Amino acid sequence: MANKISINVNGKMHTGAIEARKLLSDYLREDLSLTGTHIGCDTSSCGACTIHLDGKAVKSCTILAVQADGCSVTTVEGLATNGELHPIQEGFKEEHGLQCGFCTPGMMMTATDLLKSNPNPSEQEIRDALEGNFCRCTGYHNIVKSIQYAAKKMA
Amino acid sequence: MTKYIGKSVKRLEDKRFLTGQGKYTDDIKLVNMAYAYILRSPYANATINNIDISEAKAQPGVAAIYTGADIPESIAGVPCGWQVNFKNGDIMKEPPHPLLVRKKVRHVGDGVVMIVADSRAIAKDASELIDIDYDIHDAVTDPKKAAEPGAPLVHEELPSNVCFDWELGNPKDEVAAALASAAHVTELDFTNQRVVPNAMEPRSAIGHYDTAYDRYTLHTSTQNPHLTRLLMCAFVLGIPEHKVRVVGPDVGGGFGSKIFHYTEEALVTYFSKILGRPIKWTADRSEAFLTDAHGRDHVTNAKMGFDANGKIVALQAYTYANMGAYLSTFAPAVPTYLHGTLLQGLYTTPKINVDVTATFTHTNAVDAYRGAGRPEATYLLERLLDLAALEMKVDPAELRFKNFIPAFDGVTQPGYQTQVALQYDSGNYEPVLKRALEMVGYEAFRQEQANQTNGKLLGIGFSTYIEACGIAPSAVVGALGARAGLFESAQVTVQPTGKVSVYTGSHSHGQGHETTFAQVVADKLGIPIEDVEIIHGDSDRVAFGMGTYGSRSLAVGGSAIVKSLEKVLEKGAKIAAHLLEASADDLEYNDGKWTVKGTDKSVAFGDVSLTAYVPHNYPEGIEPGLDFSSFYDPTNFTYPFGAHIAIVEIDKETGAIKLKRFIAVDDVGNVINPMIVDGQIHGGLAQGIGQALHEGAMYDEDGQLINGSYMDYCMPRADDFPSFEIDRTVTPCPHNPLGVKGAGEAGTIGSTPAVVNAVIDALWKGGHEVKDIKMPMTPERVWNAMQD
Ligand code: FES
Ligand code: FES
Numbered sequence A: 001m002a003n004k005i006s007i008n009v010n011g012k013m014h015t016g017a018i019e020a021r022k023l024l025s026d027y028l029r030e031d032l033s034l035t036g037t038h039i040g041c042d043t044s045s046c047g048a049c050t051i052h053l054d055g056k057a058v059k060s061c062t063i064l065a066v067q068a069d070g071c072s073v074t075t076v077e078g079l080a081t082n083g084e085l086h087p088i089q090e091g092f093k094e095e096h097g098l099q100c101g102f103c104t105p106g107m108m109m110t111a112t113d114l115l116k117s118n119p120n121p122s123e124q125e126i127r128d129a130l131e132g133n134f135c136r137c138t139g140y141h142n143i144v145k146s147i148q149y150a151a152k153k154m155a
Numbered sequence B: 001m002t003k004y005i006g007k008s009v010k011r012l013e014d015k016r017f018l019t020g021q022g023k024y025t026d027d028i029k030l031v032n033m034a035y036a037y038i039l040r041s042p043y044a045n046a047t048i049n050n051i052d053i054s055e056a057k058a059q060p061g062v063a064a065i066y067t068g069a070d071i072p073e074s075i076a077g078v079p080c081g082w083q084v085n086f087k088n089g090d091i092m093k094e095p096p097h098p099l100l101v102r103k104k105v106r107h108v109g110d111g112v113v114m115i116v117a118d119s120r121a122i123a124k125d126a127s128e129l130i131d132i133d134y135d136i137h138d139a140v141t142d143p144k145k146a147a148e149p150g151a152p153l154v155h156e157e158l159p160s161n162v163c164f165d166w167e168l169g170n171p172k173d174e175v176a177a178a179l180a181s182a183a184h185v186t187e188l189d190f191t192n193q194r195v196v197p198n199a200m201e202p203r204s205a206i207g208h209y210d211t212a213y214d215r216y217t218l219h220t221s222t223q224n225p226h227l228t229r230l231l232m233c234a235f236v237l238g239i240p241e242h243k244v245r246v247v248g249p250d251v252g253g254g255f256g257s258k259i260f261h262y263t264e265e266a267l268v269t270y271f272s273k274i275l276g277r278p279i280k281w282t283a284d285r286s287e288a289f290l291t292d293a294h295g296r297d298h299v300t301n302a303k304m305g306f307d308a309n310g311k312i313v314a315l316q317a318y319t320y321a322n323m324g325a326y327l328s329t330f331a332p333a334v335p336t337y338l339h340g341t342l343l344q345g346l347y348t349t350p351k352i353n354v355d356v357t358a359t360f361t362h363t364n365a366v367d368a369y370r371g372a373g374r375p376e377a378t379y380l381l382e383r384l385l386d387l388a389a390l391e392m393k394v395d396p397a398e399l400r401f402k403n404f405i406p407a408f409d410g411v412t413q414p415g416y417q418t419q420v421a422l423q424y425d426s427g428n429y430e431p432v433l434k435r436a437l438e439m440v441g442y443e444a445f446r447q448e449q450a451n452q453t454n455g456k457l458l459g460i461g462f463s464t465y466i467e468a469c470g471i472a473p474s475a476v477v478g479a480l481g482a483r484a485g486l487f488e489s490a491q492v493t494v495q496p497t498g499k500v501s502v503y504t505g506s507h508s509h510g511q512g513h514e515t516t517f518a519q520v521v522a523d524k525l526g527i528p529i530e531d532v533e534i535i536h537g538d539s540d541r542v543a544f545g546m547g548t549y550g551s552r553s554l555a556v557g558g559s560a561i562v563k564s565l566e567k568v569l570e571k572g573a574k575i576a577a578h579l580l581e582a583s584a585d586d587l588e589y590n591d592g593k594w595t596v597k598g599t600d601k602s603v604a605f606g607d608v609s610l611t612a613y614v615p616h617n618y619p620e621g622i623e624p625g626l627d628f629s630s631f632y633d634p635t636n637f638t639y640p641f642g643a644h645i646a647i648v649e650i651d652k653e654t655g656a657i658k659l660k661r662f663i664a665v666d667d668v669g670n671v672i673n674p675m676i677v678d679g680q681i682h683g684g685l686a687q688g689i690g691q692a693l694h695e696g697a698m699y700d701e702d703g704q705l706i707n708g709s710y711m712d713y714c715m716p717r718a719d720d721f722p723s724f725e726i727d728r729t730v731t732p733c734p735h736n737p738l739g740v741k742g743a744g745e746a747g748t749i750g751s752t753p754a755v756v757n758a759v760i761d762a763l764w765k766g767g768h769e770v771k772d773i774k775m776p777m778t779p780e781r782v783w784n785a786m787q788d
Helices: A024-031 A086-093 A104-117 A121-128 A141-154 B015-019 B120-127 B171-179 B225-237 B263-275 B283-293 B373-393 B396-403 B430-440 B440-449 B474-477 B513-525 B553-582 B606-613 B674-693 B745-765 B779-785
Strands: A002-009 A013-020 A050-053 A058-059 A073-076 B034-040 B047-053 B063-065 B110-119 B131-136 B162-169 B184-195 B206-211 B217-220 B244-245 B277-280 B294-307 B312-324 B350-361 B456-466 B489-494 B498-505 B532-535 B587-590 B592-597 B602-605 B626-630 B639-651 B657-667 B725-730
Touching: A024 A050, A050 A104, A050 B396, A058 A104, A073 A086, A086 A104, A086 A141, A086 B015, A086 B063, A086 B244, A104 A121, A104 A141, A104 B015, A104 B312, A121 A141, A141 B674, B034 B120, B034 B283, B047 B110, B063 B120, B063 B263, B110 B120, B110 B263, B171 B294, B171 B312, B184 B674, B206 B263, B206 B674, B217 B225, B225 B244, B225 B263, B263 B277, B277 B779, B294 B373, B294 B474, B312 B373, B350 B396, B373 B396, B373 B745, B396 B430, B430 B440, B430 B456, B430 B639, B430 B657, B430 B725, B456 B725, B456 B745, B489 B553, B498 B553, B513 B532, B513 B553, B553 B587, B553 B602, B553 B606, B602 B606, B639 B745, B657 B674, B657 B745, B674 B725, B674 B745, B674 B779, B745 B779
Parallel strands: A002 A073, B034 B277, B217 B244, B312 B350, B498 B532, B657 B725
Antiparallel strands: A002 A013, A050 A058, A050 A073, B034 B110, B047 B131, B063 B110, B162 B350, B184 B294, B206 B217, B206 B277, B294 B312, B456 B639, B489 B498, B489 B626, B587 B592, B592 B602, B639 B657
């Protein structure tokens, strides 16, 4: 069963026919080859697939692509502008907030949403905000520092 | 002369990961690719009577459906790479691990049917139309119960579920005599529970057969592409090794679980030729829980004896180790040579005996998981020590100081010969504990603890550990049962323009080799780090490699690079000498150029490299080119060590534990990139603490993994941890050229017992003199312990 959708992804319109049951995460990865959005689980727990849907951080495996019809999506591929890293990307690099990099896109999308609503979060607020994002490599220590770096940079 | 070594150089690999351009296996799409889904057994022990695939096969978009019957008898299954013998000399029991089960499934998740279709969704849908008729039998999941007479057999062709028994150390009667005459004996029965590695990238494999070249390519999320190729070609599929390329592109964490050669890798490779299309298989998280080799799962009884002065006089340990239903690649090594050999710890214990029984159960395979055996050994020793301190009413730090092996550098003083086979390379153990106590503010803490009045219980726990890593000397591991060598290889190709490509057999899946190795190369050659590229993870580009595990990459892989660099500089000097019309002995190499000593006559690295490839004006008898390979096989393991301290607070009303502080002082030898080493420690700590407080795979009596998803298995989250407080001391490794020991596993090895010890300490201070709390220490378990 094909459904027509148009979605603005990273500033570019995509129109196409897709299966109604297709998850947004699969649509991004398979149909648009935007493989920076990762799939780490099948229970909407890990946050590796986090993107921005109309500016809000959303786990893209929790919604169907058809539900995003008419919406605007930002993925990790859309974070940098003209080759210049976003402050959150810079923070992760400067503070060694990533190791294998698998959780990183989701972490950064969650973090940028946090900084939008709370530009100067405390360490505890950062840790609480990351509750839905798992990282197995870093022990979260440097992820917290990376987000603090970005907060400072964006202030 | 070190511009990069010892500096926190920002990682060169980060950019692709930060911009979504990392290439993990599942990100790869090949032309005409088909997608596999594996239908797995829902039962732990069952006989297959019939498999009906007819309806599924007729579905549109289904390309093929394969069962065990489609695999020739000559392909018996995936092999085990480590042999341990019974005490009586018999070879361990080693039943085959088939790619797809024909007759009898042996754990929930055992693969039975592979459905291949135009999309994963179609394959999954079709799997629901497959009808498998099973006869269900009783299962056994506990490693100790599995050894009892009458336990359900995992492999009915074997006389029992015992895979092997094994013993190491001093004779048991000597240990028993020492324990009998001890002033105090502390005894503990405990379980080191099974945990699930949970690399965030689920395993994935793509098999592709190219008819034009009669050649296979396997992309796979592996920690060691070459070993996977060797095992798959020579021991599973029987295809010539030079006709197979294995690529481990970006890999999203491993922690041991991606060392092993898995059935799915062989399946997609084998059937890609038969189907005539590339086949991709990617695990979903539930499959990862059921099939990624698990870690730990030891049931142990241990006794430690002390004399009246608190000196340890003897240690006796009995362990049942769960192998799961099949032997994974390195499984037999974990409870034996990576566990029993570490029971000397940091202490002068004169009599040690360890006795291990490994059993098959109706569960998923258990193998190396971050630390592999060494966390279990550390847990055993450090739990006993803190408990003994409580029982004897002595200070746990003092008790350790009393028993530490005195410092030795391994150069002017010999290494330390343990009672359990190993010889430690270099060690200086007091300073790590002293530094950790200083960071804690030990006296002030004990005051605070004694005066506490807020309805909470404060506790402190210690762990001073040693580990063996840089897993290598081939001759040694061979004598211990490894069926592979454990060296490393490296090729350094200096391009004509002086840019350097380094091909390493180590594999990075988060460790940052592209940076650390480049720091070493840039410094040794005196060139900018931007001129260096580190290439790994592709058997077509890297001639050979043994991969990354056992914290071996820098100590073994890095040393292989150094060897090649030395050869580059040696040949470079001859070319330079020719250009400078001097003798090579009169040259010195500094800052990227050869200079005639005492003059300003010099020639730059780039001029020499260009000359090597444009050898018009060239020394006689020397080959063109500047390109060297080396294999490095060290003389010993390396032995990092450290002191970890946990401080916890228990809520008396609920049993909830708050980890208030965690202090880690580790000594991993010389450090090339402090930032990366710190990151390795942080991540290791989180995994070790996770085992103490949150994680644990739970099988029920029927062999169902009842917490096989993130809804049920508690993954440690950001808000479960405080900021870690870490520091280090540096005791260089005396036997490798970089003096490095390895940092990948230290955090996990040391941390688990520190947290449990802290909880026990808190409970004793609250008047609850319990010996053990089962991990993970849930509030319920802690609360129950307070209801005596
Ligand atoms: S993949 Fe979406 S939360 Fe795990
Ligand atoms: S960096 Fe590997 S999971 Fe977070």
